[in-house]
Amino acid sequence: MDTFTDRTWLWFAATLxxxxxxxxxxxxxxxxxxxxxxxxxxxTAGFIIQTVGLSLRGKALQGCPITxxxxxxxxxxxxxxxxxxxxxxxxxxxxxxxxxxxxSASLTFVSLVMPAWDAVRRMKIxxxxxxxxxxxxxxxxxxxxxALLALTSIMYLLQVFSLQRRHLRGFFSFLPSxxxxxxxxxxxxxxxxxxxxxxxxxxxxxxxHDRESVPxxxxxxxxxxxATYSVALVLRWRGILITKRLAWxxxxxFGAALISLGPINASRNKTPTTPAAPTASQP
Amino acid sequence: xxxxxxxxxxxxxxxxxxxxxxxxxxLALTADKMALFCTRLNQLAGLREYAVLNTCNRVExxxxxxxxxxxxxxxxxxxxxxxxxDAEFSAxxxxxxxxxxxxxxxxxxxxxxxxxxxxxxxxxxxxxxYAAAQSRHSVGPVLNRVFQKTFQYAKHVRTHTAITEGQxxxxxxxxxxxxxxxxxxxxxxxxxxxAGEIGDKTAKAFQSRGARSLTVASRRLERAQxxxxxxxxxxxxxxxxxxxxxxxxxxxxxxxxxxxxxxxKAILNAMKKRPARPLFLIDLALPRDVDPAAAEGxxxxxxxxxxxxxxAEENLAARTTEMIRAREILTEKANLLWSQISKNAPAAxxxxxxT
Numbered sequence: 001m002d003t004f005t006d007r008t009w010l011w012f013a014a015t016l017x018x019x020x021x022x023x024x025x026x027x028x029x030x031x032x033x034x035x036x037x038x039x040x041x042x043x044t045a046g047f048i049i050q051t052v053g054l055s056l057r058g059k060a061l062q063g064c065p066i067t068x069x070x071x072x073x074x075x076x077x078x079x080x081x082x083x084x085x086x087x088x089x090x091x092x093x094x095x096x097x098x099x100x101x102x103x104s105a106s107l108t109f110v111s112l113v114m115p116a117w118d119a120v121r122r123m124k125i126x127x128x129x130x131x132x133x134x135x136x137x138x139x140x141x142x143x144x145x146x147a148l149l150a151l152t153s154i155m156y157l158l159q160v161f162s163l164q165r166r167h168l169r170g171f172f173s174f175l176p177s178x179x180x181x182x183x184x185x186x187x188x189x190x191x192x193x194x195x196x197x198x199x200x201x202x203x204x205x206x207x208x209h210d211r212e213s214v215p216x217x218x219x220x221x222x223x224x225x226x227a228t229y230s231v232a233l234v235l236r237w238r239g240i241l242i243t244k245r246l247a248w249x250x251x252x253x254f255g256a257a258l259i260s261l262g263p264i265n266a267s268r269n270k271t272p273t274t275p276a277a278p279t280a281s282q283p
Numbered sequence: 284x285x286x287x288x289x290x291x292x293x294x295x296x297x298x299x300x301x302x303x304x305x306x307x308x309x310l311a312l313t314a315d316k317m318a319l320f321c322t323r324l325n326q327l328a329g330l331r332e333y334a335v336l337n338t339c340n341r342v343e344x345x346x347x348x349x350x351x352x353x354x355x356x357x358x359x360x361x362x363x364x365x366x367x368x369d370a371e372f373s374a375x376x377x378x379x380x381x382x383x384x385x386x387x388x389x390x391x392x393x394x395x396x397x398x399x400x401x402x403x404x405x406x407x408x409x410x411x412x413y414a415a416a417q418s419r420h421s422v423g424p425v426l427n428r429v430f431q432k433t434f435q436y437a438k439h440v441r442t443h444t445a446i447t448e449g450q451x452x453x454x455x456x457x458x459x460x461x462x463x464x465x466x467x468x469x470x471x472x473x474x475x476x477x478a479g480e481i482g483d484k485t486a487k488a489f490q491s492r493g494a495r496s497l498t499v500a501s502r503r504l505e506r507a508q509x510x511x512x513x514x515x516x517x518x519x520x521x522x523x524x525x526x527x528x529x530x531x532x533x534x535x536x537x538x539x540x541x542x543x544x545x546x547x548k549a550i551l552n553a554m555k556k557r558p559a560r561p562l563f564l565i566d567l568a569l570p571r572d573v574d575p576a577a578a579e580g581x582x583x584x585x586x587x588x589x590x591x592x593x594x595a596e597e598n599l600a601a602r603t604t605e606m607i608r609a610r611e612i613l614t615e616k617a618n619l620l621w622s623q624i625s626k627n628a629p630a631a632x633x634x635x636x637x638t
Contacts, residue, residue, distance in 0.1 A: 069316050164462060168594060169449070169601070176562055177466035239558045243582050 006060075007112070010074060014108035016046035017077075021103035028098075028171045038095035040088060046104065047081045054078060064137045070118035072140065072261045073111035077104040079144020080151075087148075091184055093176045099151040107147075111177030132206050138199035139222070143257055145192035146229070149185055150254035153247035156181040160244060182243075185250065187237060193233045196226050221260045228253055290424065292624070293354045294377070294384040294492070296336070296343030299398050301375045310342045310365060320417055322366050328359060329353035332426040334416035338408050340398055343377070345388060347425040351380065385429060387466065389613040392437040394446065400424050401446040401602045406437050428624060436616040443612065446605045449598030453591045454488040456598070459566045460591075461533055464584060472496040476524055476545070477538035478503070478510040481567045485535050488513055496546035498531070500524040500540070510550070511616035528553040533563045536572035542566075547576035554580050565591070 007231060020042035027035075056276035065071045084100040111117055155175055162172035175181075200222065207214050232249050235241030241249060297310055309484035309532065312320060316516070317337060323399035324333055330353050333346035344361075348354055362369045379387045392409045393400045395619050413430040416422040424428070450456045458468075465471045474483050475496055486497060497516035501507035503519050511518035521528065528534070528549060538544055545564065550573075554562060558581070566573040566587040 153621075159463065163460070166590060166594070168460075168463070169597065173448075175463075177462060179465045180466040184558070236559075242559045 006053045006056035007118075007124060008110060009049050009056065011112060013046045013053060014052035014105060014112055016042050016049065017081075017101050017105035017120070020046070021098065021105045024095075024098035025102060027172065036092075036094070036097060039101065040085075043081060043097060043101055043104070044085060046101075047085060050074070050081070050108070051080050056263055064133050066136050066140050068120060069261060070111045070114070072265060073117070074141045075137075076147055076258075076261075077107035078141045079141045080104060080107075080147040081144075083144055083148050086226060087184070091180070093152070093184060094174050095155060095156075095176065096151070099155060103151055114230055131202055132208060134245050135199050135202040135206065136193055138202065139214055142192050142195035142199055143261075145188055145195060146250070147255055148249050148256045149188040149192060152181055152185045152188060153250040156185060156247045157244060157251075183245070187251065189229070189233050189236060193201070193229050194227075196229065218264055221263055225253070225257050225260060228256075232242045289350065290331075291348050291351050292384050292429070293348060293388050293415050294343055294345050295354055295358060295373070296341055296377055297375050298341035298343065298377060298396070300396075300603040301377060304504075306371075306375065307340070307342070307369060309341075310638065312337045312342060316364075321421065323360060323364065325419075325421065327357060328355065330357060331423050332423045333357075334362055334412050334426060334430070336409060336412040337638075338405070341391075341392070342531070345384065345426065345429070346415050346507070347423070354378070354380075374438075374507045381625075382617055384619040385433075385624075386614060388429065388433050389436055389617055390610070392433050393435075393440045393609060393613060395606055395609055395613070398600065399451055400606060401448075403441070403447055406434070409437075410434065421628050425624060428621065432616075432620050436613065436620075439616075440478055440609045444609045446602055446609045448605075449594075449601055451534045451595050451599045451602065452472075452484075452488075453567070453588065453595055456591045457485055457535070457586070458488045458492050459564075460584070460586060461489070461593075464563050466531060466623055468492055468494040470533040471531055472535045473498070474524065474527050475499045475516075476508070476521075476534065476536045476572065477501060477568065478506045479537050479539070482537040483510060483513075485565065485567065486510070486516075486539070489533070490514055494533075498527055500527070506574075515569070525549055529556040531562070532560065533565065534573075535565045535567065537567040538572050540568070540572060541570060541582065543574045544572040545574065545577065547574045547579070549581050550577040550583060551576075554582060558582065567591075 020039050024039060034274060043230050054071075057071065064075075066075050084096065088097055088100075108245075113267055141266050156178065158172065159175040159178050159181060162168055162175065163178070189201055197271060207219075215221070215241075232246065232253065292369065292415070297307065302310070313336070317335065321335070324330060329349040331349065333344055336343040336345065344357060346354070348357075358372060362372050376627050377387070388409075388441065389502050390396045392406050394403060394405050397405050409430075413426075415511070416426070433516070450459045461468060461471065468489065471494060473486070473489055473496065475497065475636075478499055482499075486499075487573055490497070495548065497513075498510070498519055499507040499511040499516055500519040500521050502521045504518065507518040507521075512514075528545075529552075534545065536545060547565075550562065561582045561584060562580075564573050564577060564583065564585040566585065569588060571587055572585070573585060574583070575587075577583060604622055
């Protein structure tokens with residue numbers, strides 16, 4: 001079917017994420033613990049379908065689908081979800097699936113309902129090097145890690161709030177422990193910084209050979225985000241930036257990282273672009 | 284009403300609802316007495332099947348007899364065995380037949396009839412009672428079915444209602460809060476300031492939930508050593524507790540000191556040495572042992588006796604609300620089970636139809 005485009009798949013995926021979020025909310029409102037297995041299943045199904053949608057895009061682009069704001073949001077949601085699917089069963093953090101479904105549903109739906117974000121698509125890899133694409137994909141994956149870090153930070157703040165204000169029943173009773181959330185946040189922060197460092201290293205190798213290809217403000221923005229996360233990691237390691245201050249920092253930094261996608265994307269619009277046309281699953 | 288001449292499913296006994304502890308002590312069956320009494324019950328005419336639930340809060344007989352008359356004989360036999368007045372027992376006894384007997388067993392097993400509403404230990408005790416009855420071959424097709432379905436329904440109620448959610452004793456509320464902070468308590472170090480009864484109970488609650496590392500500090504060192512020996516813990520002279528503060532994750536305070544023992548400054552100093560690790564202060568003393576200003580510290584969680592009691596009360600209120608739902612479910616299940624049993628009973632032993 002020609003009408004079954006990549007966007008159709010992405011709509012299906014967004015709907016599955018939203019279903020997970022809605023079912024989780026209903027269970028929580030009824031003071032019940034939602035089934036972790038069902039949540040995992042819904043998110044897995046959403047992830048698989050989103051992978052199909054993004055693969056179709058990638059196939060049409062002959063590269064990683066991170067060429068406009070729409071795709072950047074989709075890829076961030078995809079990265080966060082894939083990470084959840086790996087760490088979710090390992091750490092068995094209650095409600096992490098629910099929050100992941102909420103984040104993925106938000107990012108995917110927002111990107112889908114903003115036609116302007118997907119109006120223009122670049123058809124060539126900037127600089128013509130697959131390493132640059134690897135750099136961009138790795139950087140976006142680190143954004144996915146930071147997205148999950150923002151979620152665990154929100155959960156941490158909610159748990160601390162519940163313990164300090166003695167609101168222990170209902171939704172709050174299902175949150176993971178403070179120490180567990182702190183540990184997972186620390187690990188995510190480490191993983192995010194390592195991934196972003198690797199991404200920037202790859203980008204740097206390309207940049208020193210072709211300094212004109214990347215505008216200064218893009219280097220400034222991505223460098224600032226990397227540096228701030230790195231400083232946060234060092235301060236956490238030294239026991240200076242901890243607890244609520246660390247959680248707020250991680251949330252604010254992820255907000256800044258999301259906002260930075262606009263200017264970063266704009267910086268790449270020097271490269272050839274084409275009006276976006278939906279990519280059919282079957283030609 | 285059951286016809287007194289037809290086979291009857293029954294429950295007979297006394298529980299905390301009607302019987303004060305002094306009388307329950309007299310009615311309780313020790314292991315030796317239980318064995319002896321069961322040999323007598325085996326010979327009781329008309330008693331086809333039986334099981335005995337004997338806990339600190341109740342002594343109850345569940346049985347299947349040829350007539351209601353047998354139940355009265357069982358009571359007389361029991362009172363004679365225990366040297367208890369039959370008339371006095373009649374005044375405190377809880378007695379139900381057929382569908383109501385099933386309903387009673389279901390409510391007991393699901394914790395609805397317990398002193399601590401929704402407690403789960405009782406289900407294990409009912410299982411033990413059934414296992415003991417099986418081993419002495421005193422249960423048959425009727426009670427086998429009743430007990431097996433009871434376990435299934437009790438589990439169903441626990442899963443589908445919030446009857447067991449939220450702790451309702453101060454010690455267990457404290458442990459629950461600790462798990463919200465630390466998750467697994469196996470790696471948490473607990474410092475006990477004061478070796479009184481409430482500290483003892485709280486330490487027991489922590490140990491039952493996996494806490495392994497415990498230090499007891501008391502003004503009476505011998506008392507601290509005594510309590511520490513119970514928990515395989517370390518004892519400390521009271522004046523040395525500040526040295527342990529920075530190494531402790533949970534501090535349980537229950538001293539009889541008239542003034543503040545744990546100052547905000549002491550907490551602040553301890554937290555400087557362990558800023559990333561939370562500190563949970565449980566102040567069970569009156570007057571309070573911990574300076575309330577300590578709660579201002581980052582990563583410090585302070586709960587006093589009032590806070591814990593309030594949470595326990597809220598949890599109990601929530602369980603009480605859930606009890607209505609749980610009882611509705613069990614009534615439905617009791618009706619179903621009773622209709623199945625009364626239909627399936629052999630014609631000669633036909634049980635009474637539901638009334």
